[in-house]
Amino acid sequence: MIATPSRPPLVRFVALVEQRLGLHYEEGQWGELVTLLAERSASCGVDRYLEQLASQSSQAEWKALAERLTVGETYFLRHPTQLETLVDQVLPTFLRQTSTVRVLCAGCSTGEEPYSVALLARERGRVDSSRLRILGIDVNPRSIAHARRACYSPWSLRAVPSAMRQQWFQRTPEGFALQPQVRDQVIFEERNLLEEASAFWAPGSFHAILCRNVVLYFPQDVIRKIVARMAQALVPGGYLFMGPSETLRGISEDFELLRGGDAFYYRLKPPAPPTVSVPQAAPVATATPTATVAQRVATPAPMPPPPPAPDGLEGVLQLLEAERYTEAWALLESVPGNSSPKAQLLRAVLHLHAGRLSQAEQLGRQLVTASATEAPAYYLLGLCLEQSGDEAGARGRYAASVRAEPTFALAHLRAGSLARRAGDMVEARVALRMAVSLLPQEKPLHLSLFGGGFGRHGLMQVGLQELQACTEVP
Ligand SMILES: C[S@@+](CC[C@H](N)C(=O)[O-])C[C@H]1O[C@@H](n2cnc3c(N)ncnc32)[C@H](O)[C@@H]1O
The missing domain is CATH 1.10.8 (Helicase, Ruva Protein; domain 3)
Incomplete structure (x- = not known):
């Protein structure tokens, strides 16, 4: 004992x-x-x-x-508008001045983020990949080993459009293996952001640094130190991308805030050339994988502070939507009556996000027995199975979810995507059409619990793309 x-x-x-x-x-x-x-x-x-x-x-x-x-939650094409801004605007501008551009992903977890940069650069065609160097660092040795293997579960690829998945990944018994030419473009290093390493952070080392969803739970003085180090390591006018819930307000005066579409990011002051040339007064586009960057603005805008979450389960839901999982967990544990079915459902979803599949599954199995939570609980069980690589099992759970609640748009969407991937095109088309027609009325609770950061509009785009991919196959 x-x-x-x-x-x-x-x-x-x-x-x-x-x-x-x-x-x-x-x-x-x-x-x-x-x-x-x-x-x-x-x-x-x-x-x-x-x-x-x-x-x-x-x-x-x-x-x-x-x-x-460490919490390694990540997936391919996370916060896509930021990634598009990087590969469509930032990197091409530097490439006009220099032979190679260097990008650092600080806190890269299992590699999805740096590989997304490499993939998007190839897809969007504005950066010559042979001139792009990407380095991923993380303090977690197991994550770095996984990143080097570059083999992923369907869950990691949940935001990757099917055409992209087919082009760049190969299905293997272990999962989806990234094509070697993309894999070999990224180098990984085990490294602690807090450690002094003056050679690594030498001035002018990187043109852009992504440090997204990493410093969320660091104390202010630690964030200040890390950001100062990054500012020093960037070339003049270099860029820093942080997560949507992270801000430099009160942390650093070295950067100016820019906005592109729904993405915020920072540029080292003073804004000396090279600068990004963008239209001055274009409308702000909604973030979708296909939105053009020419529609976006890059004017300094006041940074909205992370919204204070209200007390109670509503607050937990808001934190969940903002991917602030540790805070969501802490709030959930402090809410009175936190053993209600809705609270248990939230707990199960948070377990899932933290990779605690068996705890999520255990709660899910209890919740399918209550009529109020039956449909979302089956959906959650489907996600657990998808995450463990059992797509056939997951389809069964999504079907049960739809039987329990026929208007559950997200369950139709996942069922349709998996049917398409399994080659059952008729079933896929029926499910995806249902999803697209039901999404405008999808319950806000379902979107908050399972929307994965995509709003109703983003999910609609996913549904339409999936549907199109079905019709393209003879
Ligand atoms: C939530 S993940 C974010 C992954 C990716 N940046 C993204 O946004 O999808 C946070 C990562 O930061 C890493 N991390 C936490 N503390 C760190 C430190 N002191 N040095 C380097 N990496 C750290 C964790 O190991 C984890 O992989």
């Missing part, structure tokens, strides 16, 4: 984790750390373990902790 550590060593452990990995835990979130500390120190005792952690010779243990504590 492993003893639970007392408060003083726990406080020290929390401080060390924050100091070394940047991860900040409020006291209400210490549960995970209590278990981890007890487990990791079981063989040598808590005091000795903490001494070792604080010493210089604890590299291996920090790697193990990074694997356990």
